[in-house]
Amino acid sequence: MSAEPSPAPPAAPAAGEIGLVEARDFHCRLPFTFDSGQTLPGFTLRYETYGELNPTRDNTVLICHALSGDHHCAGMHAGDRKPGWWNNLIGPGKAVDTRRFFVVCANVLGGCVGSTGPSSPNPETGHPYGVAFPFVTIRDMVRSQKLLLEHLGVASLAAVIGGSMGGMQVLQWGIEYPHFTKRMLAMATTGRESAQAIAFNEVGRQAIMQDPAWNRGDYPREGGPRVGLAIARMMAHITYLSDASMDRKFGRRKKDTADRSGNGFDVQFEVESYLRHQGQSFINRFDANSYLYITRALDQFDLAAAYGSLEQAFAPVLGETLVLGFTSDWLFPPEQNRAVALALLRAGKRASYAELDTDLGHDSFLLESPELYDLVRGFLQRSEKQVSDFSI
Amino acid sequence: MSAEPSPAPPAAPAAGEIGLVEARDFHCRLPFTFDSGQTLPGFTLRYETYGELNPTRDNTVLICHALSGDHHCAGMHAGDRKPGWWNNLIGPGKAVDTRRFFVVCANVLGGCVGSTGPSSPNPETGHPYGVAFPFVTIRDMVRSQKLLLEHLGVASLAAVIGGSMGGMQVLQWGIEYPHFTKRMLAMATTGRESAQAIAFNEVGRQAIMQDPAWNRGDYPREGGPRVGLAIARMMAHITYLSDASMDRKFGRRKKDTADRSGNGFDVQFEVESYLRHQGQSFINRFDANSYLYITRALDQFDLAAAYGSLEQAFAPVLGETLVLGFTSDWLFPPEQNRAVALALLRAGKRASYAELDTDLGHDSFLLESPELYDLVRGFLQRSEKQVSDFSI
Numbered sequence: 061m062s063a064e065p066s067p068a069p070p071a072a073p074a075a076g077e078i079g080l081v082e083a084r085d086f087h088c089r090l091p092f093t094f095d096s097g098q099t100l101p102g103f104t105l106r107y108e109t110y111g112e113l114n115p116t117r118d119n120t121v122l123i124c125h126a127l128s129g130d131h132h133c134a135g136m137h138a139g140d141r142k143p144g145w146w147n148n149l150i151g152p153g154k155a156v157d158t159r160r161f162f163v164v165c166a167n168v169l170g171g172c173v174g175s176t177g178p179s180s181p182n183p184e185t186g187h188p189y190g191v192a193f194p195f196v197t198i199r200d201m202v203r204s205q206k207l208l209l210e211h212l213g214v215a216s217l218a219a220v221i222g223g224s225m226g227g228m229q230v231l232q233w234g235i236e237y238p239h240f241t242k243r244m245l246a247m248a249t250t251g252r253e254s255a256q257a258i259a260f261n262e263v264g265r266q267a268i269m270q271d272p273a274w275n276r277g278d279y280p281r282e283g284g285p286r287v288g289l290a291i292a293r294m295m296a297h298i299t300y301l302s303d304a305s306m307d308r309k310f311g312r313r314k315k316d317t318a319d320r321s322g323n324g325f326d327v328q329f330e331v332e333s334y335l336r337h338q339g340q341s342f343i344n345r346f347d348a349n350s351y352l353y354i355t356r357a358l359d360q361f362d363l364a365a366a367y368g369s370l371e372q373a374f375a376p377v378l379g380e381t382l383v384l385g386f387t388s389d390w391l392f393p394p395e396q397n398r399a400v401a402l403a404l405l406r407a408g409k410r411a412s413y414a415e416l417d418t419d420l421g422h423d424s425f426l427l428e429s430p431e432l433y434d435l436v437r438g439f440l441q442r443s444e445k446q447v448s449d450f451s452i
Numbered sequence: 453m454s455a456e457p458s459p460a461p462p463a464a465p466a467a468g469e470i471g472l473v474e475a476r477d478f479h480c481r482l483p484f485t486f487d488s489g490q491t492l493p494g495f496t497l498r499y500e501t502y503g504e505l506n507p508t509r510d511n512t513v514l515i516c517h518a519l520s521g522d523h524h525c526a527g528m529h530a531g532d533r534k535p536g537w538w539n540n541l542i543g544p545g546k547a548v549d550t551r552r553f554f555v556v557c558a559n560v561l562g563g564c565v566g567s568t569g570p571s572s573p574n575p576e577t578g579h580p581y582g583v584a585f586p587f588v589t590i591r592d593m594v595r596s597q598k599l600l601l602e603h604l605g606v607a608s609l610a611a612v613i614g615g616s617m618g619g620m621q622v623l624q625w626g627i628e629y630p631h632f633t634k635r636m637l638a639m640a641t642t643g644r645e646s647a648q649a650i651a652f653n654e655v656g657r658q659a660i661m662q663d664p665a666w667n668r669g670d671y672p673r674e675g676g677p678r679v680g681l682a683i684a685r686m687m688a689h690i691t692y693l694s695d696a697s698m699d700r701k702f703g704r705r706k707k708d709t710a711d712r713s714g715n716g717f718d719v720q721f722e723v724e725s726y727l728r729h730q731g732q733s734f735i736n737r738f739d740a741n742s743y744l745y746i747t748r749a750l751d752q753f754d755l756a757a758a759y760g761s762l763e764q765a766f767a768p769v770l771g772e773t774l775v776l777g778f779t780s781d782w783l784f785p786p787e788q789n790r791a792v793a794l795a796l797l798r799a800g801k802r803a804s805y806a807e808l809d810t811d812l813g814h815d816s817f818l819l820e821s822p823e824l825y826d827l828v829r830g831f832l833q834r835s836e837k838q839v840s841d842f843s844i
Binding site for chain 2: 191195252253254255256258259260262263265266267269270271272287290291294295298301302303306307309310311312324325328329331332335336339352356359360362365390393
């Protein structure tokens with residue numbers, strides 16, 4: 061927890077906190093064939109782990125991140141002021157209890173935070189792959205994570221947990237590796253995006269690709285379509301919130317610096333300032349080509365189309381599933397979450413659906429919520445006995 | 453109606469249709485002082501009229517257009533294939549019956565379809581005003597329309613009708629010119645935008661202003677930030693529809709031309725193709741600086757802030773008001789429409805609210821709806837007697 065420039069050794073983590081963590085890299089030296097048929101000679105996944113793998117190697121909880129997330133989901137990096145993005149959920153004594161579980165989280169294939177993606181150097185040219193990078197699917201992400209877990213000696217997953225795009229990975233895990241996946245916890249997700257969600261992603265892609273600095277995906281690491289990426293992020297960020305939460309957080313409050321006459325096109329409202337900050341901070345941590353690839357993976361994800369129907373998609377599932385929807389989520393609304401759980405039930409699987417009454421929009425799964433924590437804790441604490449026919 | 457390249461005279465309009473119409477220009481030669489305090493030596497409003505002004509000069513219906521609309525709301529322009537944008541509502545025997553009413557519609561001040569706006573030449577420089585144009589408010593739009601109506605010899609308005617930004621003008625008419633305004637019909641509107649609506653407008657403005665071709669508002673008439681304006685329009689267009697209507701219209705259907713592997717960042721889904729078309733056609737008819745000015749007018753419109761409260765804002769109103777909300781409108785949702793009607797009622801005014809159950813989103817007010825037509829017709833047919841104390 062200590063990031064002071066002091067010579068003293070780091071203090072012990074506060075009670076309930078993981079403390080300092082470090083990322084590691086998994087280098088897979090075997091060729092990897094993507095769903096598109098394209099192949100890479102190998103790949104890297106950057107990941108973090110918290111807790112210890114037990115002797116039976118079956119206490120792993122895999123965390124899957126969303127579009128703009130990464131592998132750093134809990135604990136502190138030395139020098140940082142903020143912990144990982146799901147630190148409220150993960151830690152000793154927390155809903156995902158690191159005293160009991162071995163927690164793993166990896167930056168997705170196609171990402172830009174240490175894992176191989178379009179900003180990685182193409183060994184054939186020495187330059188970033190750019191749009192020569194193979195197209196990535198949710199299933200590609202899941203298959204690469206499986207190789208990481210094998211490398212770590214994991215025998216099976218006690219649970220796989222994720223929200224939004226992370227939830228899509230959760231569902232794909234249950235389908236792809238049924239004997240490996242005991243519990244699936246998917247939040248704020250969908251079996252396939254609606255036209256509206258595709259439309260927002262497409263406007264973001266157009267903002268990036270129409271930025272002259274995109275240059276057909278060929279740009280230097282520190283350059284690129286920063287304007288287009290910021291616009292894409294500003295817009296997408298609105299879809300992660302809700303009308304009600306934005307009104308509570310910002311309302312129509314003016315910035316102190318705003319010209320009181322209301323003239324000019326500089327920042328007038330606090331919500332404008334907030335969005336501009338979101339856009340600016342994003343371009344310093346995210347690669348525009350990764351944004352294109354990952355939003356395409358989101359849009360192309362369609363379990364019903366891929367397997368004939370949602371029920372057929374879930375036919376192989378052996379574990380049990382908890383789907384959590386959030387009432388104010390208008391990007392992947394409750395109906396879409398409920399539809400996933402209903403299809404699992406129709407397919408004869410153990411599945412539950414719970415809907416949390418929040419007004420925080422799509423990002424509700426990331427936010428402080430004792431109700432959410434209790435549901436996660438309860439789902440993970442169901443005894444092995446209760447899921448014992450899992451391995452039959 | 454005839455747009456054939458034939459030497460024959462135009463055919464008589466079809467029954468129920470207005471037929472050929474032409475726009476005219478009103479040149480106001482008097483100085484106009486904007487709410488900002490800035491002044492122009494005069495201005496032009498481009499407008500159309502349908503029907504005839506009656507001898508008592510009190511049968512005028514003023515139509516107020518929305519952000520991207522214009523003065524051509526009904527009838528056909530020679531050579532055009534499509535009629536004006538509200539032709540389904542306005543015409544002989546239609547809900548706004550041109551056999552009875554003298555219908556007037558003008559392009560707003562600050563607009564770019566013939567009325568004076570930032571793309572008009574600045575007489576001092578000979579170049580377009582650009583961002584030297586005075587800032588425009590909804591009240592400025594209304595006050596300039598009043599000068600047009602006086603020019604046309606209109607003694608009072610039988611009704612003022614508009615949706616979205618047009619609805620804001622309707623409310624401002626009732627407040628600003630109570631003795632002139634018998635009936636106000638405001639659809640899909642609000643007394644002030646929420647933070648979310650401001651946020652979407654701000655992303656659109658940023659897309660325009662961050663486009664290098666914007667050049668701080670100084671660009672040639674045929675050039676300008678076409679990329680940024682197209683992005684702004686694509687995004688805004690999503691907010692005018694609904695998740696349900698987009699799913700019905702496009703769903704996840706792929707374009708025939710799409711690479712079936714789902715790879716590539718070219719158009720894959722029909723909804724993408726539709727949005728790109730919306731963006732491209734918009735940049736050929738709209739000026740980017742006008743988009744900045746008019747969205748700022750929308751964001752700054754706040755009757756409660758301007759007058760102390762919504763009830764106080766409505767204190768001067770003499771006419772009666774019908775507010776129409778649409779269940780699937782998530783840009784100016786039903787609650788915001790209802791709040792307007794409730795404030796009028798609390799202020800002791802004659803006001804009604806009706807909510808139409810549609811799944812077409814914000815743009816519902818523009819679409820075919822016999823239920824909507826009946827409500828408009830009924831509101832306009834209420835006898836003079838019923839509103840007789842209007843002039844007291």
